[in-house]
Amino acid sequence: MRIAVPGSRAFDIQAALFDLDGTLVDSLPDFVVALRAMLAEMDLPSIDAAQAAPLLGKGVDHLVRAVLTRSVGDAQADALYPVARPIYWRHYLAANGRHGTVFPGVVNGLNALRAGGVTLAVVTNKPMAFAQPLLEAMALDGYFVRVCGGDTFARMKPDPLPLLAACEALGCAPARALMIGDSSNDSRAARAAGCPVVLMRYGYNHGVPVEDVDCDAVLDRLDDLIAADSTPRRHP
Numbered sequence: 614m615r616i617a618v619p620g621s622r623a624f625d626i627q628a629a630l631f632d633l634d635g636t637l638v639d640s641l642p643d644f645v646v647a648l649r650a651m652l653a654e655m656d657l658p659s660i661d662a663a664q665a666a667p668l669l670g671k672g673v674d675h676l677v678r679a680v681l682t683r684s685v686g687d688a689q690a691d692a693l694y695p696v697a698r699p700i701y702w703r704h705y706l707a708a709n710g711r712h713g714t715v716f717p718g719v720v721n722g723l724n725a726l727r728a729g730g731v732t733l734a735v736v737t738n739k740p741m742a743f744a745q746p747l748l749e750a751m752a753l754d755g756y757f758v759r760v761c762g763g764d765t766f767a768r769m770k771p772d773p774l775p776l777l778a779a780c781e782a783l784g785c786a787p788a789r790a791l792m793i794g795d796s797s798n799d800s801r802a803a804r805a806a807g808c809p810v811v812l813m814r815y816g817y818n819h820g821v822p823v824e825d826v827d828c829d830a831v832l833d834r835l836d837d838l839i840a841a842d843s844t845p846r847r848h849p
C-alpha cells in the first residue's frame with residue numbers, strides 16, 4: 614500500500630509495526646493505579662500521572678526500578694527491587710486494561726491500513742503477560758497477526774532485534790515495514806533496523822518531545838495516514 618504521511622514523503626509499505634503503550638493505548642491510568650497500589654503496600658510515598666509518564670516505554674523492570682529510585686534513592690532501590698517486582702506485577706495484572714483507552718484515530722487507522730492490505734503487528738516493550746490481555750481488553754487483538762513483547766526476544770527496543778525478528782516472521786523487508794511509535798526508543802530501533810518510522814505526538818516520550826527526535830514524521834492521529842492515491846480525508 615502506498616501511504617501518504619503528512620509532512621513527509623509517501624511510503625510503499627507491506628507491514629506496519631506498532632508500539633503499544635502511548636501509541637495504540639493510553640495506558641497511563643493503568644500504570645498509575647498499579648504503581649500507587651505497589652507504593653502503598655510498601656509504605657512508600659505515592660506518584661502521580663505526570664511523574665510516572667516519562668518513566669514508561671522501557672519495559673516493566675526499568676519502570677519499577679525507576680519508581681523505587683525516585684522514592685528511596687539508588688542504593689535502597691536495589692535492595693527493595695526484588696520485593697517490589699512481584700507486588701507490582703500483581704497490581705498491574707489487576708489494573709491492566711481497566712482504566713486505559715484506545716487513542717482517537719487508532720481504530721480508523723488500523724482499519725484503513727488493513728483494508729489496504731498492510732500486515733499489522735505489535736512490537737512492544739511490555740511483557741507478553743501484559744500485552745496480550747491489554748489488546749484483548751481494548752478489542753484490538755484481532756488486528757494483529759503477530760504480537761512481540763519485551764520478553765519475546767533477547768533484547769528489547771531500542772535494540773533493532775525485535776523489529777528485525779518481526780519483519781522476518783512477517784516475510785517483509787525492513788525497508789517496507791513502517792514502525793509507528795511514540796518515543797526515541799521506537800525511532801532508534803527503527804533506524805537501526807532500516808525501517809521507516811513515524812511517531813505519535815500524544816504518547817509517552819521519556820520527556821523528549823518527538824519533534825526533537827530523529828524520525829520520518831510526527832502524527833497527531835493514526836488516521837492522518839492516508840492512502841497516497843486518494844483524496845485527503847479525515848475519518849469520522
Ligand SMILES: O=C(O)COP(=O)(O)O
Pocket residue numbers: 632633634635669670671672673736737738739740
Ligand atoms: O515499557 C512498557 O511497558 C511499554 O512499552 P511500549 O511503549 O514499547 O509499548
Ligand SMILES: [Mg+2]
Pocket residue numbers: 632633634635636670794795796816817
Ligand atoms: Mg510506547
